[in-house]
Amino acid sequence: MGWLKSLGVAGLLPASSGCAIDYGIKSQADLEQRIAASREIIQERKLEAKSLSTREKADYFEKRILNELIIFPYYIIPEDIEKGKPKLGHIEATMHFLSALAYKYAATKDAETEVLASKVISSIIEMDRANGLDGYLPFKVANEDGNLMQTINEIHPNVYLQLFFSYVSAKRLFNSSEISEKISFHSSLIASYFLRNDFVLRDNRGNVMGPGHSVGYNNLKSTGITSHVDNLGGLSLIESCLYLIDKEKNPALIQQLEKQKKYFLRKLNTNDKMQALSFKFLFMEFPTQSTHWLSFLSLHSDIISSDKKCYRVALKRLFWATREQHNPLFDALYLDSGFNINNRNREKLTNEIDFCLRTYPLTLNNREILNSFDLSIERRPPRTIKMMWQKEAKYPLPVYQRGLNGFNWKVNQLALDENVKRTLTKRGIERTIGTGNATYTGNDYLLLYWMNEYLKTKG
Template identity: 20%
Template sequence: MNRRLFLSALLLESGLLALNACRPAVSLPFFRDDPSLLPPARPVLPDKGVLLEKALEHERQMGERHLSLEGLVLYRVREKEPPTLSLADAAIWTGCYVAAEAFRWKVTGDPEARQRLMASLNALHLLHQVTGKKGLLARAFRRATAPARGEKGRWRQGKRRHEEYRWMGDVSVDQVDGVFFGYAVAFDLLDEPTVHRETAETVAAVADHLLEHQMQIIGRDGKRTKHGDLGDGFFSEDLNALIALMIMKVAHHITAEPRFAAAYRRLITRKEYHLRAAAARDKWWEYFVGTNHSDNNLAFLAFYPLMQLEKDRALRRIYRRGLRRAWEVVRVEANPLFTFIYRALTGAEEARASARAVETLFHFPGVKRNAPVDQSRRRDLCRSIWRDRLGRRQSCAPLPIQDRPADSFEWKENPYRLKGGGDGMTRFAGVDYLLPYWMGRYHRFLNPRQ
């Protein structure tokens, strides 16, 4: 190689390294941030009960404004006109709240936790019943006998026993992922035969619907929903293979029906879903278009019940490889939900990541409002030249939780975001605090005195 060619190659490699130096982490096996470069966590005051007090405050707010009479999570509530009518993610966040309250009930034995758990479990059942089609879930529902002004989304009127409800259609695999996550946690932590029987009925109906339609979610109109593909088509994502395996594994665990165990094995032996699941968070195109942080959240929710239920050592090794791939990217985010799930499934200590996850809970807002936030002009922040997948400017490293704009569920958002918010008159539910907090308490990663 002559000198000119050598210098050109050196300049090109230096340029690429410079670009990556200010690039947020991406979900690729060759791109990993070094956790040793992270700043150490600031100490959280011990024995002050700050985390518990914040959990109880978010529980209070849930009871006052973020739960419908049926137990559905109203994750976004306006404090002035116009009212909130679009709650397209009510199913997934209700599933997450069911899991949070199941952990809380198991840890504390608090009657309020059991009461809310039972109510929100019934809301999950009603998401199925209100559609009038066996195996089809709604995204959300509300009491109304006619369309409301400003109603957005594919709303329908309930039939027969549910005429007093309107329900939102076009359910996605995201929603089913959260619902089955909630069912899986609650089923094992709430030992009540009636609850188990009702849960088994709904879970079996949803799983059978998928099997009858080649792993597709078919709406009331007879067509596949927009994001309802869990099949093995050319354009189907590997993440959906992970979710499909989790659904069938949970369905067999809850119902004990052999057909779901057989379906699980077919997805592995004939479709190689286990290998696709291991690659769920390896998306080469994210290097160019930005990381889908919502998919990170969906993957961790799916891994939690799947790996807890799977006993086959060979499959566990494959799933653990996929979980490790996902973790290597998000470990820099000080994300308590991902950290606690990873620790629970692997037994890894992850001392630095765990300390920073606790710090995130410590600084998590006690009230979540859509107040305007703009960190884009701060001179102390490295601003990446790479924009996120929504075209927004972002930082080179994740921002501390107290510097980010509030969101409906923090762990599905971009932790590098610099701007966001609104008029400050929308309040968000604190399910994203309650789930990791009570999960951390259940797995003894946290203590009640923190």
């Protein structure tokens, strides 16, 4: 394997630069063994991806979630399950499942899906109840003798924006008055919570949440360097609440939200346009792909919730600014936003979605994938993302050839060498990555598949 040396194993990581992940390569033999293991995993996942049709995969992941993963009797889902650790319900994974169910119902009109979605919404409200039912959601919960108990209380504003994407999708796509009433009730609690705290995220004991408990990090009215993204989050939260909350039952709350909406619109200086949400300079990009993902969800919710032109303009600009990623969820959200798209471009986007669905494997875990040594992969110059060099392919690889995570459409679609074996410390807890010790739900597949099926019904 002399070609490894020609690629520069020593130069693989400028470890002293602080700009790359430490691969922890112990020797040439260690590297060769890890590359061989990656190839074996990729081959296994490739066979899995081809073993079922795209519809059969959707059925497989939904049945697995319902039969193996939910915290019964609640319909709350973990983001991942680490071996040897108790199963913890995760607010993000649960709301993503709700989004997928909404699009499934829109595509199939299956009555059982609507009933299941109503149970999921009730379970999300029960998570809030574990914290006092005040609009502040715990991040993770456990079932202790039939009662939900919070295990991780820290949450960030982006969770609420994901929740409102799910709630807006549910109200838009289900025909159930029961679902609309539950969503209106919970949205009114959340709106009151944010108004009470002037859009600064505090827990149910009044503590500011976020890294270092920084007000700036969790202030949707922030004035910092990324304030336009934070402010868009605040505006999106308001637009969603105005769409979801029963106006006749909550007139005073609606009036307060309308007042705050004017504040955010002035702050963003928007009439028919909005500040750019993506910036590139040489080989650097700001913000990260996960922030782009969140902006797409927020803007899509805004387009459904409001007739203001600025949201459509902003989503379209962001779509073309991130086009080189060929992100299938961005494609689906763009197709579902009512733009006039010619048949040729529509076919391109649909093909990108189909490619990811067809190449999506069944075994979802955090095994290390070192694929930058595959000489058949066309490469592009690395970029600095989140202050780290990221090796990239020129075009997205089949999903089975990538490192996997809990939601694969929120990360860099071109990234190489993912889930590199290492130990990370978060909230004082050590976590090992790259060994296959965490498995994932397939929620990302379900949402993309059912969005795509729904789009087919629209023609």
